[in-house]
Amino acid sequence: DRSKLSVLSSQPQKYVVGRRLRLLYGPLKRRGRRRRERRRRRRKRRRGEKKKKKKKKKKKKKEEEEEEEEEEEEEEEEEEEEEEEEEEEEEEEEEEEKTTSGDEEEEE
Known part of the structure; x- marks a missing residue:
């Protein structure tokens, strides 16, 4: 009986100690995790x-x-x-020159 009791009584104490430790140090670890997760999320968003x-x-x-x-x-x-317009103007000038030269010949 006593051996069973000692085992049972030791287990809850370990649990309590673990719980105390968790209460003492857990938030720090959790904060680290949160920080890491936040960083990861930020990185994802930035990417x-x-x-x-x-x-x-x-x-x-x-x-x-x-x-x-x-x-x-x-x-x-x-x-x-512009090139087309220039060509047209040149053609018109040539025609005018022809007509003016023809007029001069007629006058003579």
Whole structure:
């Protein structure tokens, strides 16, 4: 009987000691865990934000490139139009020269 009692009485005491220790030191360990978890969550969030930022940056860069291409195309079109206008003007001048030279010949 006594051996059983001593075993039983020793077990709860160990439990109590463990509980006291847990009460004394547990919060510190828990705080560490909480801190670690908080850091992990923050890191995850930051990574997500970084990814989003990167994606945004990439998208912005792509849009800028497209705008530049459009501007270049517009400039090329304008240059072509100017060249066509110049050619037309040259043709008109040549025709005028022909008519004026013809008039001069008629006068003579």
